[in-house]
Amino acid sequence: MESGFYDRPVLAVARDLIGCTVTHAGASGAIVETEAYHAIEPACHAHVGLTARTRPLFGPPGRAYVYRSYGIHALLNAVSEAEGVGAAVLIRALEPLEGLELMRARRGLSDVHELCSGPGKLSQALRIGLEHNEGDLAAGAVRIGPRVAGSEIPAIVAGPRIGITRATELPWRFAVAGSRFVSRPRPRAGARPG
DNA sequence: CATGGGATTGACT
DNA sequence: GTCAATCCCATGC
Numbered sequence: 001m002e003s004g005f006y007d008r009p010v011l012a013v014a015r016d017l018i019g020c021t022v023t024h025a026g027a028s029g030a031i032v033e034t035e036a037y038h039a040i041e042p043a044c045h046a047h048v049g050l051t052a053r054t055r056p057l058f059g060p061p062g063r064a065y066v067y068r069s070y071g072i073h074a075l076l077n078a079v080s081e082a083e084g085v086g087a088a089v090l091i092r093a094l095e096p097l098e099g100l101e102l103m104r105a106r107r108g109l110s111d112v113h114e115l116c117s118g119p120g121k122l123s124q125a126l127r128i129g130l131e132h133n134e135g136d137l138a139a140g141a142v143r144i145g146p147r148v149a150g151s152e153i154p155a156i157v158a159g160p161r162i163g164i165t166r167a168t169e170l171p172w173r174f175a176v177a178g179s180r181f182v183s184r185p186r187p188r189a190g191a192r193p194g
Numbered sequence: 195c196a197t198g199g200g201a202t203t204g205a206c207t
Numbered sequence: 208g209t210c211a212a213t214c215c216c217a218t219g220c
Contacts (some may be wrong), residue, residue, distance in 0.1 A: 035201070043201070053216060070202050071213030077201085090201055120202050130215095163201055183202095 006061035029094025039086030046086030073120030159187030
């Protein structure tokens with residue numbers, strides 16, 4: 001992925017990341033679900049401005065923003081838009097491609113649909129942690145690569161974001177239509193991508 | 195310095 | 208359907 005890929009409107013990055021691959025620690029998967037966050041709306045951590053926690057969000061695009069959620073889970077984001085804006089794409093679900101047995105061992109599960117069908121789940125399956133915060137997604141340990149050459153661009157549905165209490169009206173969640181690797185609740189088919 | 199609230203998940207009724 | 212686990216950090220006194 002060229003660095004300019006992330007230096008664009010966060011909604012475009014969120015949609016275009018669908019189908020791209022995430023690789024780390026001997027396992028990889030294709031992105032099937034994302035959400036966009038932008039400092040202009042209150043659900044985004046960057047909405048509070050520049051703090052110790054949000055500094056990566058305002059940094060250069062193409063880096064990781066990894067934070068701890070509910071004291072337990074590490075959630076992976078791709079910092080987007082120009083440096084100083086404060087926007088990122090949350091990677092919410094993957095279709096497992098490589099390292100299935102490693103993922104099963106790390107997750108303590110066997111069902112392939114349960115390995116990466118949620119932002120906390122995929123971090124556990126790929127061993128992504130807070131130490132990857134601010135890492136370079138093109139050249140660092142955790143990498144995001146392009147869609148498999150020759151593969152078709154999947155049909156995408158858009159819907160409201162999950163698990164937030166503010167700005168719930170924005171349809172900034174994107175997912176592969178009909179994919180069983182998407183987290184619950186799955187977005188309703190029929191919606192158009194934004 | 196004390197407190198409250200999550201961009202979640204899994205177990206349970 | 209309900210609910211607890213668990214910790215970083217933003218906020219307020």
